[in-house]
Amino acid sequence: MTPEPRSPDAPAGTRDYAEWLFAQECRFVAAAASIPALPPADLDEVAFAGRSNVGKSSLINALTRRRALARVSGTPGRTQEIVFFELAGRLRLVDLPGYGYAAAPKAKIASWNDLIDAYLSGRPNLRRVYLLVDSRHGLKPADRLVMAALDRSAVVYQIVLTKCDKLGSDVAQAQAEIGGDAAAHPAAHPEVLATSATKGHGIEALRAAIAFLGAEPEGRGEAAGGAG
Numbered sequence: 001m002t003p004e005p006r007s008p009d010a011p012a013g014t015r016d017y018a019e020w021l022f023a024q025e026c027r028f029v030a031a032a033a034s035i036p037a038l039p040p041a042d043l044d045e046v047a048f049a050g051r052s053n054v055g056k057s058s059l060i061n062a063l064t065r066r067r068a069l070a071r072v073s074g075t076p077g078r079t080q081e082i083v084f085f086e087l088a089g090r091l092r093l094v095d096l097p098g099y100g101y102a103a104a105p106k107a108k109i110a111s112w113n114d115l116i117d118a119y120l121s122g123r124p125n126l127r128r129v130y131l132l133v134d135s136r137h138g139l140k141p142a143d144r145l146v147m148a149a150l151d152r153s154a155v156v157y158q159i160v161l162t163k164c165d166k167l168g169s170d171v172a173q174a175q176a177e178i179g180g181d182a183a184a185h186p187a188a189h190p191e192v193l194a195t196s197a198t199k200g201h202g203i204e205a206l207r208a209a210i211a212f213l214g215a216e217p218e219g220r221g222e223a224a225g226g227a228g
Helices: 015-021 056-064 106-122 141-153 168-182 203-213 217-227
Strands: 026-032 045-050 082-087 091-095 126-134 157-162
Touching: 015 203, 045 056, 045 106, 056 082, 056 091, 056 157, 056 203, 082 106, 091 203, 106 126, 106 141, 126 141, 126 203, 157 168
Parallel strands: 045 091, 045 126, 126 157
Antiparallel strands: 026 082, 082 091
């Protein structure tokens, strides 16, 4: 059940503010297959990246409490555009095409990669990338390539484990192991988040982290020290 919306005047970065923010309207804005088709860079954005079938669409739907805001597909590589959703007129959630799907045509893979690279390296309003990793499989070579690219572009990113309900009691161990890998990357946030879109585990914490980044300008000075 959707909780009672909290006040937008709650302190930026608090759970109350996050619950208010994610109870607001979240609407589709654009689907861009090229850089010229991107919406204006006039609103802060957080992007979600990950391998095909890592659960990006399910996680976005869970965050926004919508069942079908982002399209969930059982077919890897179906999302072929950068998809933008606007939350409460304050923040955009950006669904990046999945990577690592070897069965897609090579030309299509190259086109996706070029689009993602151009977006990540040239988007001035991009506050953070959430790099989704399937908790059952850990970091794959394709994930490490993306991490290296984000390091080179100095784009801050944070690893989010998905499908943690299927991992059982080994979630903390997976967080520690992947956190150790992330520590060697200069652009990686030190905290690895664990989530389950199905069970709701970690969703509230992720909402709070995102709301922290999308706070009103007057709240950012304080928020910067905590979001780090």
